[in-house]
Amino acid sequence: xxxxxxxxxxxxxxxxxxxxxxxxxxxxxxxxxxxxxxxxxxxxxxxxxxxxxxxxxxxxxxxxxxxxxxxxxxxxxxxxxxxxxxxxxxxxxxxxxxxxxxxxxxxxxxxxxxxxxxxxxxxxxxxxxxxxxxxxxxxxxxxxxxxxxxxxxxxxxxxxxxxxxxxxxxxxxxxxxxxxxxxxxxxxxxxxxxxxxxxxxxxxxxxxxxxxxxxxxxxxxxxxxxxxxxxxxxxxxxxxxxxxxxxxxxxxxxxxxxxxxxxxxxxxxxxxxxxxxxxxxxxxxxxxxxxxxxxxxxxxxxxxxxxx
Amino acid sequence: xxxxxxxxxxxxxxxxxxxxxxxxxxxxxxxxxxxxxxxxxxxxxxxxxxxxxxxxxxxxxxxxxxxxxxxxxxxxxxxxxxxxxxxxxxxxxxxxxxxxxxxxxxxxxxxxxxxxxxxxxxxxxxxxxxxxxxxxxxxxxxxxxxxxxxxxxxxxxxxxxxxxxxxxxxxxxxxxxxxxxxxxxxxxxxxxxxxxxxxxxxxxxxxxxxxx
Numbered sequence: 001x002x003x004x005x006x007x008x009x010x011x012x013x014x015x016x017x018x019x020x021x022x023x024x025x026x027x028x029x030x031x032x033x034x035x036x037x038x039x040x041x042x043x044x045x046x047x048x049x050x051x052x053x054x055x056x057x058x059x060x061x062x063x064x065x066x067x068x069x070x071x072x073x074x075x076x077x078x079x080x081x082x083x084x085x086x087x088x089x090x091x092x093x094x095x096x097x098x099x100x101x102x103x104x105x106x107x108x109x110x111x112x113x114x115x116x117x118x119x120x121x122x123x124x125x126x127x128x129x130x131x132x133x134x135x136x137x138x139x140x141x142x143x144x145x146x147x148x149x150x151x152x153x154x155x156x157x158x159x160x161x162x163x164x165x166x167x168x169x170x171x172x173x174x175x176x177x178x179x180x181x182x183x184x185x186x187x188x189x190x191x192x193x194x195x196x197x198x199x200x201x202x203x204x205x206x207x208x209x210x211x212x213x214x215x216x217x218x219x220x221x222x223x224x225x226x227x228x229x230x231x232x233x234x235x236x237x238x239x240x241x242x243x244x245x246x247x248x249x250x251x252x253x254x255x256x257x258x259x260x261x262x263x264x265x266x267x268x269x270x271x272x273x274x275x276x277x278x279x280x281x282x283x284x285x286x287x288x289x290x291x292x293x294x295x296x297x298x299x300x301x302x303x304x305x306x307x308x
Numbered sequence: 309x310x311x312x313x314x315x316x317x318x319x320x321x322x323x324x325x326x327x328x329x330x331x332x333x334x335x336x337x338x339x340x341x342x343x344x345x346x347x348x349x350x351x352x353x354x355x356x357x358x359x360x361x362x363x364x365x366x367x368x369x370x371x372x373x374x375x376x377x378x379x380x381x382x383x384x385x386x387x388x389x390x391x392x393x394x395x396x397x398x399x400x401x402x403x404x405x406x407x408x409x410x411x412x413x414x415x416x417x418x419x420x421x422x423x424x425x426x427x428x429x430x431x432x433x434x435x436x437x438x439x440x441x442x443x444x445x446x447x448x449x450x451x452x453x454x455x456x457x458x459x460x461x462x463x464x465x466x467x468x469x470x471x472x473x474x475x476x477x478x479x480x481x482x483x484x485x486x487x488x489x490x491x492x493x494x495x496x497x498x499x500x501x502x503x504x505x506x507x508x509x510x511x512x513x514x515x516x517x518x519x520x
Contacts, residue, residue, distance in 0.1 A: 091505065116456055116466065130508070132459040134460075135460070135461065135505045138502070139505075168465040171463070176463050176499070177462075177467070179499055183500055183502055195465055238473040239473075
């Protein structure tokens, strides 16, 4: 039986209201300014109900994700999905950050494992993994629904946050992933956001398998801003491969010497691939929405989503 | 078994530099099996270092202070004259020899893990000595050791075709292995059990143990 938690965030409110939701993604990098993140947040705001703020993705040491999560809410009015990995935090640090997030008005947390430190830019770092992502989901349940931490210590004040978990429809074999998701939904997940998908059949299979858990799923898509990012994605992101025909189209677009025209060609390739992909998910599956990871590629939202 | 590998010889040379006279101790148990501290390796080291070596002994169990007393009794003079003892065993042997001999002890090996031997010289990391064994629930495969994140509740998103994101997808994902094993044994109900966070204080406070 799933935990019946109120909808605290606009994201979960919209899902519960039966809307097909869109979330975006923001990636603060190794910077001391978040102007770029705020600009991106402004650019995507008309299209999405909330935006994920990544937490040291690929184990690269970037700016703490809580501050930009708070700032996009405060200055842009865009709801954040504050991503938290258990790679960099033990249970004390998690409790601290969740309490701070509540104070700052954060309404969504995505509870994830995080890529291993050996994949990152400080390969010699010790990964924490004091608890795993299922136990993290359980910890959030204890804090939100019971007002205590893992050890049973009372929290003074309410934690009103909705909890997201990650899913990987690309996982092969798929069943261990599906069963893991089932366990996490029972522990208190309000929504699932998936890894980037390029394969509609894998997406449908996954949705069918997790339907029984009755937890809304947002399918991840990653519009490719340029050939470089497509190549990087294909080579280095765990479990993700860009279909050869899409890679070929991106490569062809790359050959256009004029920058403006090249951008237009990239956009065309993306619209041609992801337009029907998103359309099919919306029309033929049980997915609750799409998580559009168009990092620094906000200009694609308008043409990509114009038929929504 | 405790798996060791010999340190690079240049590192050993650098380490022993300040100590002109040495006594070498080997290990008749794990390090003999690992070929890092058996008779052959101890003799090889002694020959390489030449006259500065006052004596050598492969102790049956250098991690047992009683066995050190028994096996090293006849070498008391040589050990007393030596500036340091070069120990060709795991870190436990090095420390126990240090306690026994009250001398500078120098490790000739790096201790790697508690491992399974597949065949001569091929070992696999199998146990983290966590103090709370759950192998009954995980099909006899330790997730704490064999999952690179030590996850207790299933695979992470870094599993691709049953391989782990750590180590360029060459290592098996422990949680896929556990899934396959439990499925084979018709015990998949164990896969979905929620294992709560570990009480790490138990291990932290495990300084000693008495089996009496």
